Amino acid sequence: MTSRSFFTSLFEPRAIAFIGASNNPAKWGFNILHHLIRGQYAGRLYPINAQGGAWFGRKMFKSLAEVSKPLDLAVIVVPKEKVPDAIRECSRAGIAAAVVITAGFGETGPEGKILEQEVLRVARSCGVRIVGPNTMGIYSAYPSNLQAIMTSTQFKPGAVAVVSQSGNLGTSITDRLVRREIGLSRLVSSGNEADLTVEDYLDYLETDEKTKVICLYVEGVRQGHRFMETLRRISSVKPVILLKGGTGVVGAGAAMSHTGALAGSFAVFRAVCRQANIIMADTIDEMVDITGLFLSQPEIAGNRIGIVTQGGGLGVLSADLCEAVGLETPQLSDHIVAMLDAFLPPFWSRRNPVDLVAPGRVSMITDSTAALLAHADLDAIVLLGMGYMTSRATRWLASPVLPREAMAGPAQKMIEGEMELVDLIVRQIREFNKPIIPVVDVVGFDEPGDLNIVRRLDAQGVMAYSSPDQAIRALAKARKYYSRRQAENQSIRKGGT
């Protein structure tokens, strides 16, 4: 097992050598260095370029020898033939960890494979552990923003770790997380895994206190037993969401050519994942949907879902979907119906889904959710139709045929009403310690700045979903995870007495 202190060098380095710095925007030696500097990495950073000079307002060192300061980590972007020598220099400079961005190794065929073996031999012989080669790079949010990666999107610190056997999938996943205001703890593109493998990174993440949720893209694993045992241990503590590439014949062939990984039988893989309580995501988007649910909502204690809607069709589709994914939408007792009757207009649906039919007041929505969570024995609520009020009000204000001065008051009232709704819902989630999943499926999703319901929810740590499907599918997978974890922990406790 790779030592803890090595991972400290990799993810929490005090000083980095960037070997292959460039002032050519077409090169990774430019772009990755840019991302490091833009991110305000707080440790020492030594860009190295044989020509020397200055760039980014910084001195370029001509060689590692010229640095002559203690170093923890090297990022290597030199041409492939020069990688073995760069690693030897790292060793002489006392560097424990190298991220080898350079490509052209095992992924290109037999010749590249020979060079990769040479790199590995050199690394082993001189005690340097390597990420990659052919990696997109790494990101670490703690103790300071370390963005040593090709992705140009600026990451923000958070609690999600991403490990990806594909660089561009790493970008696809993290870009979506960034778009939904979800921060990262660590990100590793594992590349060809000549030395460090996905299993090694998982070992580290298991005990990484900054990481609460792990997203994993895997095409194939070489140490199947270790992989699954590690995931089984991790998932008893924090959720792991896995997306599998190479599940089909052609895809598996492409994966083989891509990272050299043998995909194996997907049916077997899936069965073993199930046993280890790994959450299988069907798509990149679903991975992000599930991640957001874990981060922004309390644990889901059971299968009983209440649907609160402002229109019939979305409620019908949501009930259908709950049934399809194994969630219940139980009927309401006479007692609860009477309780809701007291403040809802006579035309409400009197059943679950609770259809409020364009409620006139915010309190009708929040009183309903509160009554359902407090008294109806429900485990979570899917709240449909958020954004309607703001959407209408902004259209009033934008209309060329309405007198703006006459509309300002009513529009302001509508907008304030919906903003209050957002805040009350967030408060209820905390108060009842049960999930309320907001679905915002109108154009309002695109509103700018402070009129944006989605952003206002984000700012309070609650993820909105743009369709009931996304919300309910994520809810079902998260619930299944919690349910298995509860069962496991109980059986462990029983075994112990």
Next chain:
Amino acid sequence: MTSRSFFTSLFEPRAIAFIGASNNPAKWGFNILHHLIRGQYAGRLYPINAQGGAWFGRKMFKSLAEVSKPLDLAVIVVPKEKVPDAIRECSRAGIAAAVVITAGFGETGPEGKILEQEVLRVARSCGVRIVGPNTMGIYSAYPSNLQAIMTSTQFKPGAVAVVSQSGNLGTSITDRLVRREIGLSRLVSSGNEADLTVEDYLDYLETDEKTKVICLYVEGVRQGHRFMETLRRISSVKPVILLKGGTGVVGAGAAMSHTGALAGSFAVFRAVCRQANIIMADTIDEMVDITGLFLSQPEIAGNRIGIVTQGGGLGVLSADLCEAVGLETPQLSDHIVAMLDAFLPPFWSRRNPVDLVAPGRVSMITDSTAALLAHADLDAIVLLGMGYMTSRATRWLASPVLPREAMAGPAQKMIEGEMELVDLIVRQIREFNKPIIPVVDVVGFDEPGDLNIVRRLDAQGVMAYSSPDQAIRALAKARKYYSRRQAENQSIRKGGT
């Protein structure tokens, strides 16, 4: 069968009475009238309010009798008890069609049902046909923008007709279409269908030349045989995409309470739809994805798909997905590989998916797509990784640590390169008359204005997809439709000789 001239009154009225106009922004009598006026409906519009006065810079008529001009259509938003009288007045004024927005009828229980029967009796006795009651309204793009509907989003004219048995589903569908710059021909929220039913609207759309694609949300139909026969006829000419509500036990119950429609067995319904070559959408988003494909891409002649990617993982997932949905990703012949070898860098994948691995030049992408479409016997291409260049360039320009003047040139070049790529791809779609489906899955999707790849594609009539899943699922469903239609037309031709 409802007469053609009636539908002309409904969808192409020369004069409208708006009965129940209001100056209270909390009322539909205000909002729907606003949408009509904002949309610049070109016919004559007479708002009617018993108090009279002026609003929207227009005179409010005190009664229909005061109008004393020929009228085609009435929109009715008066309280439910006043609806029968309003319809009688319509009849006296020679109005053939009334859209009854007012709710509180059959959907609320037995008492409401009695009032609905009364409305229907009056309408029948005096020769007025009605949409609804309890309808969200209608929209018609031709001959002039007629937005008589609750939805506040401004629609634009186009070729998609939407018929929905749920008002809020109608909004969910059309909001998504608007967001993707897809225009509408007609939209009907069919409400309680006391008089006109979904089958009637379909009769009209069958021969409506403005409508190229039909989106249908249905909870239950009362004339099953007529419904399916109509759809069978329509789908031999234009695609119908259907989303079904009430497929589960609870959902069916909610549908029953919602529109009073009996859902019936979904398994039977699906089987019959399949026979009638109806495309079943699984989600609202998928409905929009499929619609966009029909509108923006040529017919897909076969199952053979080429995947062109700028990174391995997305290619692998895409190949997996093609296999899962019944599309092929055939291998490339030695001849094609040699052809691509001539201009691609040595590290390209040499297989389908064609992985270009961060190509340095736009021509590498467009030469690849052209070679594949011209020589590799493929029926369509999924083009992954669009937006990467623009996304990187805009991040250069936004960076606080890069000298803007030094970056302006390279950034401009990158952006122009990608815009050229967009234009060349659009040209190739026309030239080869085969689909090339662009997938833009980076933050670039959110770029403003003229840097937005998605908007630039929209402007040229090509829909971008934000994930390979969305693109490939839509492609598979569209292909299945074309394939069945081809088979049917062949069997009809054979039968005729």
